[in-house]
Amino acid sequence: MSESNEKPNPPMDGLERLLASVPPLTPAQQARREREFQAFVRDWCKDPWNAEQAALHGEGWLRACFNSAALAYAGGREEQASQPEPPPSVTGAGVREG
Secondary structure (H helix, E strand, C coil): CCCCCCCCCCCCCHHHHHHHHCCCCCHHHHHHHHHHHHHHHHHHCCCHHHHHHHHHHCHHHHHHHHHHHHHHHHHHHHHHHHCCCCCCCCCCCCCCCC
């Protein structure tokens, strides 16, 4: 019987398990994400400060901004969806002024 010099993989932590469970993007999803990123960059860099920062820090900084904005947008949508509908407004019916 021959012995292998390979060491067993250490157990995965929670983050590694989560990342391993996420399927890779399809080519169509990758193309859509890239189009959305390019549109974000065009809009984001209209602001002179953002354009200056993009020139200083490069594409990695822009992608981090894009991901942050996407997460904030998704979080806002999730929060909005979980909010109960507000009660109908009352227009002062039955209130006397005096």
